[in-house]
Amino acid sequence: MILLPIRVGVPRGLLYYQYGLVWERFLQELGVEVVVSGETSKATLDCGSALDEVCLPVKVYFGHVYELYKQVDFLFIPRLISVSAGQYTCPKIIGVSDMLRSNVDHLPPLIDVNVNLRQNKRDLYQAIITVGRTLGSNNFKSLYAWIRAWKYWQQQQTANIQKSKNKCIGLIGHPYIIYDRQISMNIIDRLDKLGIDVITPEMVNENEVAASNGALAKQIFWSNGSHMTGAALALMQSPQPVDGLIFLTSFACGPDALIGELISQHAQDLNIPCMLLTVDEHTAEAGFVTRLEAFTDMLLRRKRS
Structure with missing residues (x-):
């Protein structure tokens, strides 16, 4: 019997635009099939607009989840509480996985592991290990996958500003x-x-x-x-x-x-x-x-x- 790879969905919204590249590479290094939702469309917007009391990017994120959730075994929605010392991310970003559970029926399991670097940077490595265990990988493989993904992400970053006469x-x-x-x-x-x-x-x-x-x-x-x-x-x-x-x-x-x-x-x-x-x-x-x-x-x- 041929075992199909685990399919993990990554919604193309919110922090995806900052960390999506490293997330995709990390999951691929763990041997899973990564499914990313398409670019935002009017239909994506319409799906999320049923929500009240949230900003447009969160509504769009819900639309991306609707596009994905019936096609995958897991949804990758890490709860990024803090990504730097002494600071927090947006409260709605922190709580988006809870909002999904409250508003979308029949969701697949969410990988919403906490990442809180406000006081301890080692929290990231514990989160990596937790994600790996959820997807059937041991600690060493998970950390190695993250290192490879992080190096790849850094290579893709461009910070060149070229001034012109315009x-x-x-x-x-x-x-x-x-x-x-x-x-x-x-x-x-x-x-x-x-x-x-x-x-x-x-x-x-x-x-x-x-x-x-x-x-x-x-x-x-x-x-x-x-x-x-x-x-x-x-x-x-x-x-x-x-x-x-x-x-x-x-x-x-x-x-x-x-x-x-x-x-x-x-x-x-x-x-x-x-x-x-x-x-x-x-x-x-x-x-x-x-x-x-x-x-x-x-x-x-x-x-x-």
Whole structure:
């Protein structure tokens, strides 16, 4: 009898846009078949929109789970409580597996192992071992699989910022908003067609991000918010600052309300144009594009004057 490999589903949403590559490689190194949901579509949005009181990215995540959960043996949804010392991730990200269990019937088993690096970095290795045991691997194989996956992930990372003579905009926001083309209204491609060079927080050197955050009067509680703020400040305070900033957020995101205001105040002090764009499932594409075009036209006129 031929034994089929274990199928593990990975929803293409939320922290997938930061850690999806290393998660996929790790699971593959353990010998399982990884099934990743497709890119977000209008149907994905419609599936998740039945939920109330959550932000758009969480609704989209539910849509990806609906796409996957009948096709796989497990769903890989690690509970990332903290990924850096002294900070936490978003509360809704921490609780997403509990929300799934409460709202989706007949789910396969969830691999929602806790990862909490706020006080002890070794917690990650315990989580790796737990995932491996769940999928039938011993401790050594699990740790070795993670090391190989992590090295592969690091090789794929690019942090090169190449300045050009075009207008240059810092596009600040969560990766799961910026890089999801449905949520972000394909903003990166739209800016590219307008002749804009885009720099995202992931493209900013980590040392520059840390230095900018270190200059703040008070450290930011949320890890993603801290990285976005540090990246925005680094882009504004560099010897060749960006021509403008766009802060892209989703409606009803509490932490982003604070981060957006902080970035806006610094941009005003440095005389750098800053625009806030908020998206939800009802955002009209025409209005979104009009605001983008008006902002980029203003930057061009400002540069010529």
